[in-house]
Amino acid sequence: MRRKKALLLLTASLLTVLTATPSFAAVRTITSRGKSYAPLANIAAYYGMTSSEPAKRRVRLQNKWNKIEFQTDSRNVWINGTLVLLSEPARKVGWQWAIDTTDFNKTIEPAVRPQEFLKTAGTRTVVLDPGHGGNDKGTSSPRNVQEKLVVLDVSKRVKSKLEACGINVKLTRESDSALDLSARCRKAAALKADLFISIHANATANRSVRGTETFVLSLPGRYSSNSYGSGKPPVSVNTGNRYDIANLALGFRIHQNLVKATGQEDRGVKRARFEVLRDAPCPASLVEIAFLSNAKDEAMAIDPAGRDRMARGIADGIVAYLADVNRAKK
Numbered sequence: 001m002r003r004k005k006a007l008l009l010l011t012a013s014l015l016t017v018l019t020a021t022p023s024f025a026a027v028r029t030i031t032s033r034g035k036s037y038a039p040l041a042n043i044a045a046y047y048g049m050t051s052s053e054p055a056k057r058r059v060r061l062q063n064k065w066n067k068i069e070f071q072t073d074s075r076n077v078w079i080n081g082t083l084v085l086l087s088e089p090a091r092k093v094g095w096q097w098a099i100d101t102t103d104f105n106k107t108i109e110p111a112v113r114p115q116e117f118l119k120t121a122g123t124r125t126v127v128l129d130p131g132h133g134g135n136d137k138g139t140s141s142p143r144n145v146q147e148k149l150v151v152l153d154v155s156k157r158v159k160s161k162l163e164a165c166g167i168n169v170k171l172t173r174e175s176d177s178a179l180d181l182s183a184r185c186r187k188a189a190a191l192k193a194d195l196f197i198s199i200h201a202n203a204t205a206n207r208s209v210r211g212t213e214t215f216v217l218s219l220p221g222r223y224s225s226n227s228y229g230s231g232k233p234p235v236s237v238n239t240g241n242r243y244d245i246a247n248l249a250l251g252f253r254i255h256q257n258l259v260k261a262t263g264q265e266d267r268g269v270k271r272a273r274f275e276v277l278r279d280a281p282c283p284a285s286l287v288e289i290a291f292l293s294n295a296k297d298e299a300m301a302i303d304p305a306g307r308d309r310m311a312r313g314i315a316d317g318i319v320a321y322l323a324d325v326n327r328a329k330k
């Protein structure tokens, strides 16, 4: 009898120890007005993280390996220092800060623990897609630096860097030739792409805007980043949504490494329903490497060393994603 009691006590103390370490069974969610939310305190418990409020409107979750910093009443979250836009803001639900459970599952999780979700992802063939070409010049800079030429050069540099690591790489176009949007995804499918990265450059009327932004496909029933709050978000599920988790894991790695290699302003990992992302036959991401309308970004795009830094960042991101996939398969 006494022995049984001791055993029970031992079991109870073991359980206490177990609950103090991260528990990945499932994050505890709450429901409010028919919507499911993951409270930030429950996310902290799930990852075995501490929670603090280091500044106004900031909630920081942290453990030895990862740091997640939410801006409250905002879609901005910095995951290990890299900006990512959630589909919905972190908001007060009852008395606690919480995020949309879908954002937790499809944005936070694949960025924080990619190795847990990529077991079935392929690694054999990388297809790079230099945007525009031929009559379609894309955007251009005040000094007439053309997007179609910059992104072709950057893509070729990414290709040679990856090939130096023994990775099989194909381009959707090898020269300054026209290729329509639907042909790009068909080509990726024909080349049996395991990952697909479309490479573009930006421009806008406001010349002070600069930096890098990386897009992955919007989630069904959720807004795209740049049209938040306008109308109702489409609920349709596109081909590319089969890879929601891997899309984010890939986009996050590329963006993180691109910002690091170039020192560019971090405009975030965002979501959009671009055709090449909607129809992608594999995990996909679209990079906007720089704003040709900004003088500093334009200078980087003109300089071969600048384009090489951009290519280095994209290549490093692809290598990091492939390493995540390989860790997942172990």
Ligand SMILES: [Zn+2]
Binding pocket: 131, 132, 138, 139, 147, 200, 201
């Ligand atoms: Zn473009």
